[in-house]
Amino acid sequence: MLSVKHLTREFISGDTKVTAIDNISFSIPQGSFTSIVGKSGSGKTTLLNLLGALDKPTSGSIVVDDQDVTKLNGSALTRYRGRYIGFVFQNYNLIPNLTALENVMLPLGFMGEKANARKQRAAELLEAVGLNSDQMQRKPGKLSGGQQQRVAIARALANRPSLILADEPTGNLDSETGRMIFKLLHDLTRTEKTTIIVVTHDLSIAGKTDTTYKLQDGKIIK
Ligand SMILES: Nc1ncnc2c1ncn2[C@@H]1O[C@H](COP(=O)(O)OP(=O)(O)OP(=O)(O)O)[C@@H](O)[C@H]1O
Numbered sequence: 164m165l166s167v168k169h170l171t172r173e174f175i176s177g178d179t180k181v182t183a184i185d186n187i188s189f190s191i192p193q194g195s196f197t198s199i200v201g202k203s204g205s206g207k208t209t210l211l212n213l214l215g216a217l218d219k220p221t222s223g224s225i226v227v228d229d230q231d232v233t234k235l236n237g238s239a240l241t242r243y244r245g246r247y248i249g250f251v252f253q254n255y256n257l258i259p260n261l262t263a264l265e266n267v268m269l270p271l272g273f274m275g276e277k278a279n280a281r282k283q284r285a286a287e288l289l290e291a292v293g294l295n296s297d298q299m300q301r302k303p304g305k306l307s308g309g310q311q312q313r314v315a316i317a318r319a320l321a322n323r324p325s326l327i328l329a330d331e332p333t334g335n336l337d338s339e340t341g342r343m344i345f346k347l348l349h350d351l352t353r354t355e356k357t358t359i360i361v362v363t364h365d366l367s368i369a370g371k372t373d374t375t376y377k378l379q380d381g382k383i384i385k
């Protein structure tokens with residue numbers, strides 16, 4: 164269970180104040196699939212960053228399994244991000260001088276798994292998102308945008324996170340590959356009870372999730 168209460172995030176630059184998230188409250192049960200839609204600038208990435216504890220709110224709380232993650236610091240914060248969350252960034256954030264395989268292996272290193280087991284799990288995940296063994300050995304700069312996006316998805320799944328936060332995970336994919344990725348994520352909610360929150364502009368995805376929230380000027384309007 165993830166419970167957001169009176170969450171607000173203001174940004175101040177110079178003498179202008181932007182309320183990117185404006186007093187939002189909602190709850191999401193474990194194992195559910197939620198989509199977040201809304202216009203550019205409506206606050207979607209800001210909300211995802213707060214849920215993933217990559218950013219701190221101006222006020223409000225985010226309670227995950229009885230723990231307010233907005234209050235986490237130091238090693239507890241690192242543990243929450245590293246073990247509990249799988250994050251797919253809007254701009255992928257792959258490490259340019261590591262191969263696709265090494266990018267996916269990276270979070271497994273923090274879990275203390277042996278190199279061979281990490282390599283095998285990373286290869287399985289990359290295969291599941293549709294990359295072949297030649298593509299796995301390439302660095303992100305030598306992959307297409309959609310292939311990089313799928314590496315980012317595989318990396319987010321590597322630690323078997325309880326919560327996957329994905330910012331436009333199919334934004335660079337053709338509709339068939341997008342459907343394949345949606346099915347992969349959807350299966351995880353059933354087989355692993357993974358909670359998934361995706362930001363998407365793709366109405367064919369938003370229409371198939373358990374819940375859809377629409378953001379407008381930092382507020383949930385439906
Ligand atoms: N670090 C920041 N400093 C100042 N303003 C910010 C910052 N980050 C975001 N904003 C502002 O907060 C609002 C919400 O931004 P956000 O990135 O969450 O939008 P979004 O819904 O993800 O948009 P998009 O669909 O274009 O990715 C925007 O007005 C944006 O300019």
Ligand SMILES: [Mg+2]
Nearest residue numbers: 207208209253
């Ligand atoms: Mg965004």
